[in-house]
Amino acid sequence: DVKVTQSSRYLVKRTGEKVFLECVQDMDHENMFWYRQDPGLGLRLIYFSYDVKMKEKGDIPEGYSVSREKKERFSLILESASTNQTSMYLCASSTQAGGREQFFGPGTRLTVL
């Protein structure tokens, strides 16, 4: 089975802190994604990466950066956390061949105080 793991299920940070969210997949997938999910707004794509050291902005990249130094790991960085970044963060991965279905991690519920 495809496994996508995220470093934390719940995280509480203070405004202005630098926050790292880590995601690891074990299926050698080329593509990795970071979404956030908020009530009434659905899933919104923050960034995605289609290869090591490659990244593309999604719909809402402001206030976020990403890092992909290894194929299996994709990190989301909040440079200076703000209260409006309180959300559920979801990581996903997919292959570039075939159906390209995305497999999601369990999510990290981040609260910024």
Next chain:
Amino acid sequence: DAKTTQPTSMDCAEGRAANLPCNHSTISGNEYVYWYRQIHSQGPQYIIHGLKNNETNEMASLIITEDRKSSTLILPHATLRDTAVYYCIVRATQGGSEKLVFGKGTKLTVNP
């Protein structure tokens, strides 16, 4: 914007088949129909996808109409653990955007 329309909610009795409809009248020839579900407080889970032929896997069956303007996800023997929000998504597998656009989905409640 989501290119699909689904009922807001549905109920199903445990052990019975759950049939979840989806309308995608503007689907393009190169777009597939994908189904995901999200159990409360968990990440979305891929279920199945198809182009024009009916598909079946260990989780569900997908029935796509001949004109491809609608489809139905079938959970043959629903269990309480199938209670979730089910999302129908259309997307091209080759080219196009990589992102998934989730609509509001259908909240399926399986009752004992």
